[in-house]
Amino acid sequence: RVLVGNKVSEGHSNYVMAYNMLTGIRVSVSRCSGIMKPLTEVDFRTTKKLAFDISGSELIPSSKYDFKFKDYAPQVFRSLRLLFGLDPADYLVSLTSKYILSELGSPGKSGSFFYYSRDYKFIIKTIHHSEHRQLRRILPQYYNHIKENPKTLISQFYGLHRVKMPWGRNAGLRKVHFIVMNNIFPPAKDIRSQYDLKGSLAGRITRTPTTNSELARTIVLKDQNWLKEEKTLKLGPQKAKDFLNQLRSDVDLLERLNIMDYSLLVGIHYEPNRLKKNNTPETLMSFEGRSELRATDYLNNDLDEVYYVGVIDCLTNYSFFKKVETLWRSLSHKRAEVSAVPPMEYGERFYQFVRNSVDSHLIRKQC
Ligand code: ATP
Ligand code: CA
Ligand code: CA
Secondary structure, three states: OOOOOEEEOOOOOOHHHHHHHHHHHHHHHHHOOOOOOOOOHHHHHOEEEEEEOOOOOOOOOOOOOOEEEEEEOHHHHHHHHHHOOOOHHHHHHHHHHHHOEEEEOOOOOOOOOEEEOOOOOEEEEEEOHHHHHHHHHHHHHHHHHHHHOOOOOEOOEEEEEEEEEEEOOOOEEEEEEEEEEEOOOOOOOOOOEEEEEOOOOOOOOOOOOOOOHHHHOOOEEEHHHHHHOOOOEEOHHHHHHHHHHHHHHHHHHHHHOOEOOOEEEEEEEEEEHHHOOOOOOOOOEEEOOEEEEEOOOOOEOOEEEEEEEEEEOOOOEOOHHHHHHHHHHHOOOOHHHOOOOOHHHHHHHHHHHHHHOEEOOOOOOOO
16 A cells, blocks of 8 residues: 555654653553443543643653543444454554554645554544534434434444644643544555545546646546546446445435535445355445445446545535635525535535436446
């Protein structure tokens, strides 16, 4: 796999923040152990604070820097990690071993920072205060959805935390909220191209002047690229049904929660035809935080297409800000093409776009 992102080691401008994030997770998550009791309403509102300093104390080990760490609903996220099938020890090893992360040079417009865990299994995303509030607000419904939909395509959230630390020359304190989530793409497989699909068209194009295939695969393509390249998810009837049913139920939840601006992230991997298992079940495969879909009976230069898919960036509430954006943008664009539309409209447009992108026919092999 091509390594994307820069290693965050000592001297990197965000090294201290990354170090504090991982130190906080290590201490807080490893202490959240003991017998699991059934969750109560209170668990969803509980927060836990830890103060770290260079000298340490009886209760908290010393750390390289002074900072404060806040863990939100620790028992709920512990239970979620269990529902998602994560091993508690592996989780800590992935996130804290040797404190190395790689930073993805802010791929979105939002100003969030993205970090991969050392083994590329997990992604840490810094989030805006409003997204943090949104996640806390929807946590009970999200939790129930996960319980009822173990194969959900929606981002798997493993933790919500905050670090508070000195920032900048005048050393004012800054609070940074962040989430830990699944990497939609498997660490060991080569993703040849990736698409971020919202179902809207305005501005949804990535111009790719590069002929360098190594570089091209690190570029995130969008809706207009998808349509122009006539891409489809070649799933055949049964997988198409399973996938769309799951997506339908996920979109219903996001609509109910007044959420919008999310995308379906699709990564395409090519696998030699002969590796294909004859008894591949006709379903949406879900394991280790990833949803994998194999193209059905499709011969493509002896290569099979395998898709890794997930619904990402799903913490944007249709707030006042978005209402203003809708009004402003609708002056210059056709409504259906604008991305900031109310959640119901957004969800239906999104679902229809994906549905139209699914090829549910069985394509006969030409051999
Ligand atoms: P904006 O609001 O401008 O879209 P953002 O900062 O909220 O930006 P996201 O939309 O969450 O960012 O993600 C930006 C890109 O980062 C995605 O298009 C994708 O390439 C990558 N990415 C985000 N989350 C994941 C994930 N869970 N697994 C793999 N890649 C991801
Ligand atoms: Ca996004
Ligand atoms: Ca966003």
